[in-house]
Amino acid sequence: MTTVARPVPAQVLDPARLAAVRRTGLLDTGAEEPFDRLTGLTATLLETPFAFVTLVDESRSFWKSCIGITATDPADRQNTVEQSFCQYVIGAAAEVIIEDARTDARTYDNPSIDLMGVVAWAGFPVFSADGHVLGSFCAVDTVPRRWTAHDVEVLRTMSRAAAGEIALRTALEDAQSAADRAERSAQKANALARTLQESLLPVTLPEIPGVQVAARYRRGAGGDEVLGDFYDVFASTGDSWSAVVGDVCGKGPLAARATALARYTLRAAAARCAVPSRNLATLNTALREWVTVDKPYLTAVYATLRPHPRGFSVRVSCGGHDAALIRRADGTVRALGRHGLILGWLDNPPLRDQRTVLHPGDSLLLYTDGVTEARRPYDQEFFGIDRLCHLLAQTPARDAETLATAIETAVAGHSDGRAGDDTAILVLHIPA
Known part of the structure; x- marks a missing residue:
């Protein structure tokens, strides 16, 4: 038939x-x-x-x-x-x-x-x-x-x-065409960079049962280039969730590709493993196997949260990145996560996990150095880690949005609204 x-x-x-x-x-x-x-x-x-x-x-x-x-x-x-x-x-x-x-x-x-x-x-x-x-x-x-x-x-x-x-390739070709049209090239390149930057960030933040999540992102000066700060929140194995903030060294197409590589590698790794240090090691391997001449490097802080009888257990690993900050319900602030080594530099960087429990009323902050290295215009003084910790301690932590807004507002005020670098802020709060 x-x-x-x-x-x-x-x-x-x-x-x-x-x-x-x-x-x-x-x-x-x-x-x-x-x-x-x-x-x-x-x-x-x-x-x-x-x-x-x-x-x-x-x-x-x-x-x-x-x-x-x-x-x-x-x-x-x-x-x-x-x-x-x-x-x-x-x-x-x-x-x-x-x-x-x-x-x-x-x-x-x-x-x-x-x-x-x-x-x-x-x-x-x-x-x-x-x-x-x-x-x-x-x-x-x-x-x-x-x-x-x-x-x-x-x-x-x-x-x-x-x-x-x-989409990145298509946009970069459009940017090159725009550059050939001199009078409009700067505006188009700036808009393109903004579009590309936004495409590398999550469109929406997931709803995590028992956890409030808030994020802020601010592009740095020089608007016609894609820089490498990123954040992401996604489900991991079992009932655990992962949150990551990172900073790619460099800018432009290489930074954009490294950011995309970081996001999809960590999401894929998290589908099999909830250990932050292991997943950062997987990303390090991906960066080391990059076949182009210009090798990408990045720093990242990675946290995994899992429900716990007293709130949420949290485990943090840092790859050359500033540690996460925990703001307890009583206003005390402490760091979580050993510094580690920048990712993409060595085949087997030392990566370690630190853990604790977040209780109701506690908050976890992940951020990039655009926060602490924001400069005051008249004397170039950094915002700094001490000022950040003091701000956290003094801000009533009613919810994740309150903390994220307070940090964003304080950093913008300190730098008089002039962002020299990209700034990513990610807050996870356990409601009281």
Whole structure:
């Protein structure tokens, strides 16, 4: 009996989507480290033989990165849309999780089951900055597989990282074009840098049961460059949560890529481990394996919170970063976290964890040196750690927002509103 091929989803042929794919400039290009790092890490974490970053035009699915495929010629790193499982992701504009393609009603007749041995398949859409599905980020297994919540979270994180890399490249090309138009280049570059900076920060902060979270971010002077301060809050293993604040050494595209690398590496590591020092060590390895000549370095403070009978247990590790500060309900302030070594410098930096319990009314502060190194204009005096600790002790800690606002206001007042460096502030508060 002859099987009639099913038509591909209409969304595949949408002219606006196809234009967005062409704008990436990635079709028919060679393998590149930023994408291969994502697929390689995914294949390792999920223990799958294949992982792909794809872009799909009207006729084929092009494998920009393909772990498990040895072909190096771009002409050999593709299959037709009809053979591709990416068509289902584009049609749904959402993730597609398949445990056994041979019995799934959506895919049982897909030619790649026989051509490539695809059995289990899980893919997430890779979106353009304007919301079009460019292709997918997927993992493939050759045996039936029940994809776990951990597998799904890794793929979700990696798909966003791939989309971020593509958006960064597109934006940088736009910035170069803007630079050629002299009169408007400064304004466009400034707006671009702001957009890129914001894209490297979480869109919203998660709701953690029993914990209030507040963040502040202020861009430093020089507005036409992307700097490297970042913060993030995300779920970890079990019922634990992770919070991180970091500072990449440098600025511009290298800083932006290092920031993106830090965020997706730590999120992926947290899906398997809740120990801060181990996850910072994973990030250190990723930085050391960076294949470009200019190696990135960064500092970071990483905290893990877990429910405790008396509040929340907290464990902190620092990689060359200022320690976290704990403000107790009675106003006393103490540091938590040994300094450690900057990440990306040595293969095995000394990283240690310190722990304590946050009780109701206590707060945890993570921050970058834009806080303590804010300068007073008339004598260049730093805001400093002593002034910060005094401010924490004297501020009624009713909630996370109160503390974050107090710090932001005090630092801006000390520097007369002139930010010489990026400033990131992250407060976690246990309500009384």
